Amino acid sequence: MTSWLRRYDLTPANTAVLIFLWLFFIVFMLYPLGYVFTNAFFTAEGFSLIFMKLMFSSPNYTIILANSVNLGLAVTLFTTLLSLPLALLLVRYNFRGKGLLNGLILIPMVLPPFVGAIGMRQLLARFGSVNLLLLELGVINQPIDWLGGGNFWGVVILEVLHLYPIMYLNLAAALANVDPSLEEAARNMGASSFKLLRTVTFPLMLPGYFAGAIIVFIWAFTDLGTPLIFEYREVVAVQIFSMVTDLHQNPMGYAFVVAVIALTLFFFYLSKRILGGGRYEMLGRGHVTSAARPASASITVMAYAVVLGISALALIPHLGVFLTSVTGRWFLSVLPSEYTTKFYKDVFSHDLALLSIKNSLLLSSLSTIIDVVLGVTIAYLLARKRVPGRNVLDALAMLPLALPGLVLAFGYVAAFSATPLDARVNPVPLLVIAYAVRRLPYMVRAAYAGFQQTSVALEEAAINLGASPIKTLYQITMPLIFANLIAGAVLSFSFAMLEVSDSLILASKEQYYPITKAIYALLGRIADGPYIASAMGMLGLLLLAGSLFIAGRFFGRRMGELFRA
Amino acid sequence: MTVSVKFDSVTKILGQARAVDNLTLDIGGGELFFLLGPSGCGKTTALRMVAGFYTPDEGRILFNGQDQSHVPPHKRNTGMVFQNYALWPHMDVQSNVAYGLKMRRVSEADKKKRVRQALEIVHMQAYAERMPNQLSGGQQQRIALARALVIEPDVVLLDEPLSNLDAKLRVEMRTHIKDIHREIGRTMIYVTHDQAEALSMADRIAVMRRGRLVQAGTPHELYTRPESAFVAEFIGGTNLLRGTLEEVGELLTVKTQAGIVRGKTGVNGMARGEPVFCSVRPESLRLRPAAESSATPPSGATNELIAEVQSIMYLGDNELYSLRLADSAIVRAVEHNPITRKAEVGDRLALEFDAQAVVVLPQEELSD
Numbered sequence: 001m002t003s004w005l006r007r008y009d010l011t012p013a014n015t016a017v018l019i020f021l022w023l024f025f026i027v028f029m030l031y032p033l034g035y036v037f038t039n040a041f042f043t044a045e046g047f048s049l050i051f052m053k054l055m056f057s058s059p060n061y062t063i064i065l066a067n068s069v070n071l072g073l074a075v076t077l078f079t080t081l082l083s084l085p086l087a088l089l090l091v092r093y094n095f096r097g098k099g100l101l102n103g104l105i106l107i108p109m110v111l112p113p114f115v116g117a118i119g120m121r122q123l124l125a126r127f128g129s130v131n132l133l134l135l136e137l138g139v140i141n142q143p144i145d146w147l148g149g150g151n152f153w154g155v156v157i158l159e160v161l162h163l164y165p166i167m168y169l170n171l172a173a174a175l176a177n178v179d180p181s182l183e184e185a186a187r188n189m190g191a192s193s194f195k196l197l198r199t200v201t202f203p204l205m206l207p208g209y210f211a212g213a214i215i216v217f218i219w220a221f222t223d224l225g226t227p228l229i230f231e232y233r234e235v236v237a238v239q240i241f242s243m244v245t246d247l248h249q250n251p252m253g254y255a256f257v258v259a260v261i262a263l264t265l266f267f268f269y270l271s272k273r274i275l276g277g278g279r280y281e282m283l284g285r286g287h288v289t290s291a292a293r294p295a296s297a298s299i300t301v302m303a304y305a306v307v308l309g310i311s312a313l314a315l316i317p318h319l320g321v322f323l324t325s326v327t328g329r330w331f332l333s334v335l336p337s338e339y340t341t342k343f344y345k346d347v348f349s350h351d352l353a354l355l356s357i358k359n360s361l362l363l364s365s366l367s368t369i370i371d372v373v374l375g376v377t378i379a380y381l382l383a384r385k386r387v388p389g390r391n392v393l394d395a396l397a398m399l400p401l402a403l404p405g406l407v408l409a410f411g412y413v414a415a416f417s418a419t420p421l422d423a424r425v426n427p428v429p430l431l432v433i434a435y436a437v438r439r440l441p442y443m444v445r446a447a448y449a450g451f452q453q454t455s456v457a458l459e460e461a462a463i464n465l466g467a468s469p470i471k472t473l474y475q476i477t478m479p480l481i482f483a484n485l486i487a488g489a490v491l492s493f494s495f496a497m498l499e500v501s502d503s504l505i506l507a508s509k510e511q512y513y514p515i516t517k518a519i520y521a522l523l524g525r526i527a528d529g530p531y532i533a534s535a536m537g538m539l540g541l542l543l544l545a546g547s548l549f550i551a552g553r554f555f556g557r558r559m560g561e562l563f564r565a
Numbered sequence: 566m567t568v569s570v571k572f573d574s575v576t577k578i579l580g581q582a583r584a585v586d587n588l589t590l591d592i593g594g595g596e597l598f599f600l601l602g603p604s605g606c607g608k609t610t611a612l613r614m615v616a617g618f619y620t621p622d623e624g625r626i627l628f629n630g631q632d633q634s635h636v637p638p639h640k641r642n643t644g645m646v647f648q649n650y651a652l653w654p655h656m657d658v659q660s661n662v663a664y665g666l667k668m669r670r671v672s673e674a675d676k677k678k679r680v681r682q683a684l685e686i687v688h689m690q691a692y693a694e695r696m697p698n699q700l701s702g703g704q705q706q707r708i709a710l711a712r713a714l715v716i717e718p719d720v721v722l723l724d725e726p727l728s729n730l731d732a733k734l735r736v737e738m739r740t741h742i743k744d745i746h747r748e749i750g751r752t753m754i755y756v757t758h759d760q761a762e763a764l765s766m767a768d769r770i771a772v773m774r775r776g777r778l779v780q781a782g783t784p785h786e787l788y789t790r791p792e793s794a795f796v797a798e799f800i801g802g803t804n805l806l807r808g809t810l811e812e813v814g815e816l817l818t819v820k821t822q823a824g825i826v827r828g829k830t831g832v833n834g835m836a837r838g839e840p841v842f843c844s845v846r847p848e849s850l851r852l853r854p855a856a857e858s859s860a861t862p863p864s865g866a867t868n869e870l871i872a873e874v875q876s877i878m879y880l881g882d883n884e885l886y887s888l889r890l891a892d893s894a895i896v897r898a899v900e901h902n903p904i905t906r907k908a909e910v911g912d913r914l915a916l917e918f919d920a921q922a923v924v925v926l927p928q929e930e931l932s933d
Contacts, residue, residue, distance in 0.1 A: 455649060455651060457648075457649055457651035458651045458653055460616075460618055460638070460645070460647070461645065461647055461651040461653070461712070462664065463618075463637075463638045464616055464639070464643060464645040464713075464722075465639075465644070465664055465665030465668055465712070465716060466639050466640070466642070466665055466669055466716070467639055467664070467668050468639050476653055479655045480654070480655060
């Protein structure tokens with residue numbers, strides 16, 4: 001063995017596993033992305049920038065790009081405005097019921113925004129509940145066009161209400177990380193409360209803020225479900241979705257996907273520059289354990305008012321969905337005039353609804369199994385073994401965090417067409433793999449945290465007493481990291497159940513529709529379609545709420561880490 | 566039958582560093598053998614190679630003459646006590662202790678009996694059904710010991726087993742472990758950075774520094790006949806007086822700035838004019854008022870230096886003196902059972918010490 005090889009733990013088994021992992025990532029991540037790039041830049045005549053030029057010069061396309069960028073910026077701005085006061089109040093003050101409020105803030109995450117869109121549409125329509133209520137109260141004489149302006153603001157509102165918890169988690173973590181002694185020093189130098197925030201606290205929070213802002217921006221920029229339901233088609237995500245069907249005639253789809261990738265990479269590069277610059281490195285922390293201080297009565301009231309107010313706003317779409325799902329008769333009235341539970345029964349008898357639930361259960365279970373196996377293996381190699389290309393493996397496993405589902409799904413359809421995996425023939429394999437790849441980072445992180453918390457000496461003690469490495473893994477390591485694996489698996493499973501863009505793009509035939517695509521399809525049908533869709537949405541909401549609750553019990557305070565880049 | 570362990574020119578490279586550098590050691594069957602040295606000296610790496618967690622990059626590890634270098638750790642039959650105990654938190658005490666027996670497919674009845682015996686040896690019978698997190702540090706330590714002993718290992722490996730205990734318990738456990746060793750008579754290799762632990766317990770000690778073996782011997786040999794200033798300083802603490810070697814003979818004569826010092830040495834090949842250290846233990850120094858000293862000039866077998874008292878620390882059974890020599894070097898002296906105080910700060914005293922108590926050693930870099 002040469003000396004550089006000796007630095008690694010390359011047993012035949014390790015090597016085989018590594019080769020398998022590399023092949024997996026190459027085939028299901030790098031190849032589809034490469035394929036998209038190739039088609040965006042190469043025509044029959046060779047390399048060409050014609051599609052790029054077209055995208056940036058044709059007014060049809062530039063307006064689409066501009067809409068998406070504006071959408072992303074607006075959502076980022078409003079989530080910031082909403083989350084900053086929340087973070088300041090909840091991180092800096094202690095008061096009764098703080099834990100409860102903290103939980104309340106996270107609730108909006110449990111509803112995929114495109115399901116919320118159904119409820120929102122119901123409430124904000126021309127003759128929806130809000131207008132009717134205001135008319136009844138005599139506040140207005142004419143119905144207000146809430147969703148006017150091409151429905152842009154409708155999409156913004158829904159995405160803001162869905163995404164502000166993510167922004168909040170990042171801001172709260174950033175704020176909690178600011179060394180209290182740095183602030184005390186500024187106070188000591190005579191800074192007022194406001195000056196202190198502006199000159200010390202905010203600058204120190206900036207890296208954490210950018211981490212959250214970028215996730216929110218990319219999410220809004222690439223969200224497919226919400227604009228689709230609001231029929232706001234002039235955005236990149238919807239365009240890509242409709243171009244999937246005629247990939248071979250219109251290569252502009254590739255160009256748009258490349259634009260999304262480029263933008264995503266640019267933002268992540270930016271965040272690494274800001275986060276990795278080290279300029280904000282905290283030096284020597286003071287001995288102050290917590291920066292939180294008891295809140296005065298007025299601050300407590302304010303905190304409750306702000307949190308309850310925002311939560312009430314955020315729950316409006318949920319309320320809309322719920323009302324729709326139990327509507328027996330609802331016509332030109334603020335609230336339904338008759339209620340029924342019929343549609344919940346229909347979910348389990350309606351052909352498409354029932355089929356889609358079965359499909360989703362199968363697809364999500366398979367993808368979760370893949371996630372557990374791959375995630376544990378990767379985390380084990382990263383945490384316990386010295387393997388060549390460790391950093392690249394780590395980066396590849398985390399890449400899906402930065403990779404919009406839209407991009408991956410588009411790449412799959414394109415790259416694997418006319419192969420045995422062709423999504424238009426049978427989308428099941430690619431759906432399973434897409435779900436698995438998208439949620440792999442959660443599983444790797446969960447398992448890696450488990451390995452890190454478990455001292456190597458516990459494994460060595462078993463080996464020393466005669467347990468083989470495999471036995472050690474099963475009898476010592478696995479039981480010890482079990483909680484982490486369950487938490488990771490629960491999250492992977494429930495997110496897969498409610499995955500939107502992969503499902504919409506990849507599931508080509510009705511017999512393979514997963515829940516989300518079935519909801520979308522049902523919404524388009526008149527008669528009872530929207531009601532059954534709403535009932536399905538409510539069930540999905542309960543599933544996601546339940547799994548986040550379980551995962552939260554396992555992860556505790558570190559839950560927020562899962563939603564940071 | 567007891568098992569001897571041999572390190573045969575063993576080298577282990579970790580990262581860029583030679584963590585263990587050409588180590589050769591013979592550890593006799595049934596010996597309580599210590600690997601002693603400051604942190605980073607390679608002692609734990611050496612121990613882990615015996616357990617099989619590391620494979621030597623060069624050289625071999627032999628048990629009773631059989632090469633073990635490539636035997637995987639779970640097939641070596643060593644019993645290791647880890648520094649942080651490494652008790653599995655998801656198993657109760659008896660499952661922890663029984664684990665090695667389960668791996669060896671020992672029958673259920675036999676297993677029960679041996680677990681009970683092992684717990685008796687460490688006085689923990691009453692705790693069989695506790696979970697590790699319900700035990701104190703000292704109790705966890707005993708369970709870790711029982712777990713290692715119950716498999717009747719060829720070699721017991723102890724990696725700083727007492728370092729996480731409080732001072733009083735540590736001293737108690739020294740006696741306990743030594744008793745257990747006498748009782749079971751197995752080869753034990755014990756890693757520590759605490760020289761008092763090594764001196765009080767070991768049959769033999771190997772002092773390591775920067776991956777290399779510095780000196781091996783019985784505690785008495787290391788204390789009285791150190792072969793380097795590092796060992797003299799590390800084991801027990803000493804005063805090192807800088808000087809130049811003047812004469813080599815039955816006794817060596819060293820010229821220091823504070824005066825002439827005579828002593829013996831265990832090191833061969835030191836030449837006249839060489840810079841040396843004279844190592845004198847604090848307890849070898851006798852203090853007398855300086856006035857008396859001028860009356861009787863020092864004979865060849867006794868050294869005498871004049872010093873001024875810098876500070877005095879009263880410890881009850883001892884009194885520690887810090888004294889300044891003529892060249893302003895500081896030496897430490899110990900007065901045992903101090904009934905009346907011999908001097909006050911600022912007094913000038915004569916330090917008297919036998920030439921037999923002085924070890925002349927080559928000068929070397931001491932800070933690690």
